[in-house]
Amino acid sequence: MLELRKDIFADERDDNLKEIGKGTQRQDMLGHVTGTSPYFDDHKLQGMLHLKVVRSAHPHARLRRVDTSEAERSQGVRRVIRASDVPRNLNTLLSLINFGKDDEPSLAVDKVRYKGEPIVAIVADSRARPTRRLPR
Amino acid sequence: MAKTPLQFRHNGRDVAIFVDGGTNLLVALRELIGDMTPKFGCGQGGCGTCSVLIDGELHLSCLTLAETVAGRSVETLDGLKEGPNLHPLQRAFADNFAAQCGYCTPGMLMAAKALLDRNPQPSRAEVVEAISGNICRCTGYEPIINAVLAAASGGRARA
Numbered sequence: 001m002l003e004l005r006k007d008i009f010a011d012e013r014d015d016n017l018k019e020i021g022k023g024t025q026r027q028d029m030l031g032h033v034t035g036t037s038p039y040f041d042d043h044k045l046q047g048m049l050h051l052k053v054v055r056s057a058h059p060h061a062r063l064r065r066v067d068t069s070e071a072e073r074s075q076g077v078r079r080v081i082r083a084s085d086v087p088r089n090l091n092t093l094l095s096l097i098n099f100g101k102d103d104e105p106s107l108a109v110d111k112v113r114y115k116g117e118p119i120v121a122i123v124a125d126s127r128a129r130p131t132r133r134l135p136r
Numbered sequence: 137m138a139k140t141p142l143q144f145r146h147n148g149r150d151v152a153i154f155v156d157g158g159t160n161l162l163v164a165l166r167e168l169i170g171d172m173t174p175k176f177g178c179g180q181g182g183c184g185t186c187s188v189l190i191d192g193e194l195h196l197s198c199l200t201l202a203e204t205v206a207g208r209s210v211e212t213l214d215g216l217k218e219g220p221n222l223h224p225l226q227r228a229f230a231d232n233f234a235a236q237c238g239y240c241t242p243g244m245l246m247a248a249k250a251l252l253d254r255n256p257q258p259s260r261a262e263v264v265e266a267i268s269g270n271i272c273r274c275t276g277y278e279p280i281i282n283a284v285l286a287a288a289s290g291g292r293a294r295a
Binding site (some may be wrong): 026039041 | 230
C-alpha cells in the first residue's frame with residue numbers, strides 16, 4: 001500500500017483530494033496575462049555582455065584567412081574569440097554521451113563543413129550588429 | 137553615433153529617451169524604457185508577439201522605427217491593467233486557459249484590445265481575423281478565440 005505524503009504540499013492545497021471536476025488556475029497564468037513572466041531574453045544581469053556568432057555562408061569551404069581586425073576596433077567590442085582560443089570543445093554531443101571520437105570544433109579551424117557553422121564569436125557591450133569581414 | 141532625442145507617451149506617461157538612428161520601437165521599449173512586456177519573437181514581423189498600440193492602432197514594434205512615434209501614444213501590455221485590477225481581456229485569458237507558455241500572450245492581448253476597442257461585439261470570424269497576425273506556437277488558438285469572445289460579452293457567454 002502506497003503511503004501518501006500529505007505534508008509535502010500542505011500549504012498549497014487542502015488535502016481532501018476533491019480536485020477532479022473542478023477548474024484549477026495555473027500558477028503561472030497571472031504572470032502570462034500581465035506580461036511579467038520572465039523569459040530568457042528578459043534577464044538583465046549586472047555587467048551583462050552579449051555574444052554573437054559569425055557563421056559560414058557556405059555549405060563547404062576552406063577558411064583561408066579570418067580577418068577580425070575591423071571587429072576588434074569596433075566600439076563596444078570586448079573580445080573576439082577565434083578557433084585558436086577554444087582548442088577543445090567540451091560540449092559536443094558525442095562527448096556528452098561518452099561515445100566515439102570527439103572531433104567537432106567549437107569554432108571552425110581550417111574549413112567549414114556546413115552552412116551556418118560558427119567561425120568567430122564576438123563579445124560586446126550591446127547587441128548592435130558586429131561588423132563582419134570574411135574573405136574566402 | 138549621434139543620438140536623437142525622442143519623446144512620446146508610454147502607457148499614459150510621458151517618456152523622453154535618446155535613440156540611435158535605426159533603433160526600432162521594440163528595442164526602445166525593452167532596453168531604453170525597460171518595459172519587457174512586448175516580446176522579441178522573430179524580429180521580422182512574422183510572429184506578432186511584439187505588437188503594441190500606437191494611437192490605438194495595432195503595430196508590430198519590431199518593424200516600427202522608434203523615431204516615428206515621436207509625440208504619439210504607445211500602449212503595451214504593461215499598461216493594460218486597470219490599477220490593481222486585471223483588464224477584462226486579461227481576466228478572460230486567465231479564465232479560459234488562453235495561455236500556455238505565455239510568449240505570444242502580450243501580442244494576442246494587444247491585438248484583441250485593438251479589436252474590442254473598435255468593435256466591442258465581434259463575431260468569431262472577426263476575432264480570428266484580428267489575431268491572424270499573431271502566431272501561437274503552443275497552437276492554443278481555440279481557447280484564445282474563446283477568451284476574446286468571452287471578454288467581449290462581459291465574461292458571460294462562451295462562444
